[in-house]
Amino acid sequence: MRLEGARGPHEGSLEATFGCPRCGHKIVLLTNPWETQLVKVLGVKIGGRATPTSPYEQVLGNLAVPREEVTGNPSPEPSGPGCPFAGMFGQEEVQVPEDGIGWTDEARLRIERIPSFIRPMVQKAIERYAKEQGHRAITDAVMDEARSRLGM
Template sequence: MKFLCVACDEAMKFVEVADTAHGDTFSAVFGCPRCGRRIALLANPWETQLVRSLGVAVGGRTTPHAPFELVRERLANSRLMWTEEAEQRLARIPEFVRPMVRDGVERHARERGYREVTSEVMDEVRSSMGM
């Protein structure tokens, strides 16, 4: 899924996730790299809950920099193995939240010392969200 700026025939780029005035929801903001036009995709409550419960900071950074953060981020960015079934479940999640969900699930898996993300791991994340 990609948004196209109709005026420029240019693919819009993801800019930021922002809080909205529409209750407890957030929007994903996309912008045209050529004319600067912006549009926002309003997440539904399920997507909002999913992203929030995965601890994604919405609207920018909220925690101060910590020592060794860079190293930890590098470790956090190394990918875990995903089973085919888990990948398929991930593929059903809306594309714009998928990277955040992937990171959140992998963080959950790492914290518990798992080496692989399975469908069961995704169930754990889901139940930890009370869904």
């Protein structure tokens, strides 16, 4: 991913746009005022490097990371060059928790509209409610029912 542009801070928020040079996929990083302040205080530079890489920098970096031991049959390599970021976006599998309660696509989209700082707590509460009521999947109807009963 390469930095394509940055804007801000505007009203405390910072926006940085990154893009994949191979497939053209774009991602926007948007910070809230507290994250923007943290970036300033820590002196973090968002984007590419201002200085060229030093000789052996990659080698030294690789030596610092422990290698995984390979056992058994290795998984086959994908054929063709492909985009290195293609598996990261838009192709997520539906995650089913250990308790077997799944989420419908509509319910998953609806939960994504909840602010990220509170989303895990709401998600756990809805999953707990669905499990107590004997539901196997969380749908919009289950979310409405949980919302009215839990006072959300």
